[in-house]
Amino acid sequence: MIEFTSRQKKIIEIVEKSQPITSQDIATLLKVTRATLRPDLSILTMSGVLDARPKVGYFYTGRPHVNLIEQQIKSIRVEDIMSVPVVVTEEMSVYDAIVTMFLEDTGTIYVVSEGILVGVVSRKDFLKNAIGGIDINKVPVAMVMTRMPNITTIFPEESIWVAVNKIVEHEVDSLPVVEKLVDEGKEKLKVIGKISKSNMAKLLVELCRE
Amino acid sequence: MIEFTSRQKKIIEIVEKSQPITSQDIATLLKVTRATLRPDLSILTMSGVLDARPKVGYFYTGRPHVNLIEQQIKSIRVEDIMSVPVVVTEEMSVYDAIVTMFLEDTGTIYVVSEGILVGVVSRKDFLKNAIGGIDINKVPVAMVMTRMPNITTIFPEESIWVAVNKIVEHEVDSLPVVEKLVDEGKEKLKVIGKISKSNMAKLLVELCRE
Numbered sequence: 001m002i003e004f005t006s007r008q009k010k011i012i013e014i015v016e017k018s019q020p021i022t023s024q025d026i027a028t029l030l031k032v033t034r035a036t037l038r039p040d041l042s043i044l045t046m047s048g049v050l051d052a053r054p055k056v057g058y059f060y061t062g063r064p065h066v067n068l069i070e071q072q073i074k075s076i077r078v079e080d081i082m083s084v085p086v087v088v089t090e091e092m093s094v095y096d097a098i099v100t101m102f103l104e105d106t107g108t109i110y111v112v113s114e115g116i117l118v119g120v121v122s123r124k125d126f127l128k129n130a131i132g133g134i135d136i137n138k139v140p141v142a143m144v145m146t147r148m149p150n151i152t153t154i155f156p157e158e159s160i161w162v163a164v165n166k167i168v169e170h171e172v173d174s175l176p177v178v179e180k181l182v183d184e185g186k187e188k189l190k191v192i193g194k195i196s197k198s199n200m201a202k203l204l205v206e207l208c209r210e
Numbered sequence: 211m212i213e214f215t216s217r218q219k220k221i222i223e224i225v226e227k228s229q230p231i232t233s234q235d236i237a238t239l240l241k242v243t244r245a246t247l248r249p250d251l252s253i254l255t256m257s258g259v260l261d262a263r264p265k266v267g268y269f270y271t272g273r274p275h276v277n278l279i280e281q282q283i284k285s286i287r288v289e290d291i292m293s294v295p296v297v298v299t300e301e302m303s304v305y306d307a308i309v310t311m312f313l314e315d316t317g318t319i320y321v322v323s324e325g326i327l328v329g330v331v332s333r334k335d336f337l338k339n340a341i342g343g344i345d346i347n348k349v350p351v352a353m354v355m356t357r358m359p360n361i362t363t364i365f366p367e368e369s370i371w372v373a374v375n376k377i378v379e380h381e382v383d384s385l386p387v388v389e390k391l392v393d394e395g396k397e398k399l400k401v402i403g404k405i406s407k408s409n410m411a412k413l414l415v416e417l418c419r420e
Contacts, residue, residue, distance in 0.1 A: 022264045038261065043281065046256020051248070054232045057264040069279055070418040071253065098341055107334075123333040124317075130340040131308055164414045173407075197383075197407035204374045204410055208280040 004049075008040050012060065015050055020057035070161070072207065078163050079156035081203055082177050082193035087112045090119070090142035094134070097141045098126050108174045110191050111145050117153070117176055117189045119145030153178045153189060160203065163195050173197055214259075218250050222270065225260055230267035280371070282417065288373050289366035291413060292387050292403035297322045300329070300352035304344070307351045308336050318384045320401050321355050327363070327386055327399045329355030363388045363399060370413065373405050383407055 004012070007030070014026055023041055027034045041058070044050040051059045086104045088097050090111055101109055101123065111119035121141055129144045130136060154163050154175045166175055177193030214222070217240070224236055233251055237244045251268070254260040261269045296314045298307050300321055311319055311333065321329035331351055339354045340346060364373050364385045376385055387403035 020264075042256050042258060045262065046252050048252060052251075052255065052262040052264060054230075054262060054267045055265045069282070072279070073414065073418050095341065098337060102338065123337055127308060127333055127337050127340060128312065130337060131305065131346065136341065161418055164411050164418075168408075168411050168415050197411050198378075200414055201374050201378050201407050201410045204283065204414065205378050208283050208371055208374075 004044075005040070008044060011037070011040055011044060012049055015058050016060045019059045020053065022057045026058070069207075073161040073164070074159045076160045076203070077156065078154055078158050078160060078177055078195050079193065081160065081199050082156065082195045083199060085110050085176065085191055085194040087191060088141060089113065090140060090145075092141050094126065094129060094136040094139050094141055094144055097121065098130075098136070101126070108194070108196070110176050110194070111141055112191055115190050116181075117148060117151065117178055117191045118142075119147050120151050120176065121145040122173065148189070151176065154195060155179070156192065160195075160200075164200055167195075167197060167200070214254075215250070218254060221247070221250055221254060222259055225268050226270045229269045230263070232267045236268070279417075283371045283374070284369045286370045286413070287366065288364055288368050288370060288387055288405050289403065291370065291409050292366065292405045293409060295320050295386060295401055295404035297401060298351060299323065300350060300355075302351050304336065304339060304346040304349050304351055304354055307331065308340075308346070311336070318404070318406070320386050320404070321351055322401055325400050326391075327358060327361065327388055327401045328352075329357050330361050330386065331355040332383065358399070361386065364405060365389070366402065370405075370410075374410055377405075377407060377410070 010030060011026055014029055015021055023034050023037055027037050045052045048061060051061045053059065086100065086106045086109045088100055088109055088111055090113055097109060108120060108122045110117060111121060119142065121144060125144050152166050152170045152172060152175055154166060154177055156177050163175060174194050174196035176191050177195055178189035179192050181188045181190050220240060221236055224239055225231055233244050233247055237247050251260070255262045258271060261271045263269065296310065296316045296319045298310055298319055298321055300323055307319060318330060318332045320327060321331060329352065331354060335354050362376050362380045362382060362385055364376060364387055366387050373385060384404050384406035386401050387405055388399035389402050391398045391400050
């Protein structure tokens with residue numbers, strides 16, 4: 001999918017024909033300085049199209065074999081970019097939970113019981129119920145939420161790569177970030193954060209700015 | 211932000227101390243083969259930490275100066291990954307528009323008049339109005355939508371880089387992709403697609419898979 005610039009394409013052609021060839025010789029053929037070529041040669045070497053062998057020159061290898069984006073995405077952990085979650089308790093009315101959602105300007109809230117994750121509720125769930133004719137002042141949020149174990153979660157030490165794959169695969173807007181606790185022999189999940197499509201969009205912007 | 215592996219960090223240390231140094235000499239010091247080192251050296255060259263000069267060896271330059279992710283994101287155009295938009299007309303009732311939203315499983319719909327963009331309406335807008343006590347069967351979608359010119363749009367030939375920046379800056383879930391038409395001397399925008407945070411998450415997954 002990577003799109004090379006026209007100069008990068010010319011460099012590939014030159015190396016394909018005349019390998020091994022030094023950067024000085026490529027520069028001479030293209031009538032530019034070696035310094036001008038350096039970023040192009042870095043991109044081509046990095047993306048694996050060219051191979052640089054000191055004391056010999058550049059070789060054409062034909063196809064990318066290293067994925068810098070993958071390496072970078074896999075090196076960032078969920079806890080590095082997660083947001084603060086908005087949590088409510090099961091007894092809260094649907095109306096109050098919707099108001100909380102608007103006040104906090106979030107699209108998903110997590111429902112907890114003594115800090116332990118029991119449910120997730122989104123704008124979509126609320127909208128479905130709001131037009132469904134239930135009395136949103138009386139019905140508690142527990143009645144309309146998606147319950148454990150039907151919630152996709154993630155741990156803080158997992159990579160963003162795992163998170164974005166889960167978000168896409170399960171078609172959700174966010175994942176609760178959880179820590180495992182053992183209480184009376186039972187595993188429970190404590191909510192400590194949230195990672196969403198918005199975090200992913202911000203990450204893309206940041207990665208491009210660096 | 212890029213996190214190097216421990217071997218990559220060792221390579222940086224070695225080059226910093228003994229530059230210029232050949233890949234063979236680095237391999238000998240680390241007791242691995244040159245083939246093993248090749249992906250690491252590619253990443254370090256690409257990210258600009260090392261500079262490879264054929265016939266001389268590797269130099270330490272200290273900091274990244276090329277951004278492969280930026281180059282890649284800037285090379286992908288909106289029309290390459292945009293989705294099909296869900297559009298309704300201004301006269302449709304809020305109730306019918308919400309039903310359309312659920313049937314199409316989308317979070318934002320665009321309101322058009324003869325194909326021309328006049329408004330945008332999201333789950334958030336609907337939810338606000340649904341609990342606000344309006345008669346959603348009678349009120350038309352035109353009453354609750356965000357109107358032009360308060361809508362951030364994008365053109366199909368713009369890059370994903372521009373799109374993701376607009377999404378983050380304007381805090382929206384999606385942008386209508388539009389084409390400019392001139393009708394009786396007036397500029398109008400025809401909706402031809404949609405680009406959303408979901409497209410960005412899918413793109414991240416794809417970029418990592420390549």
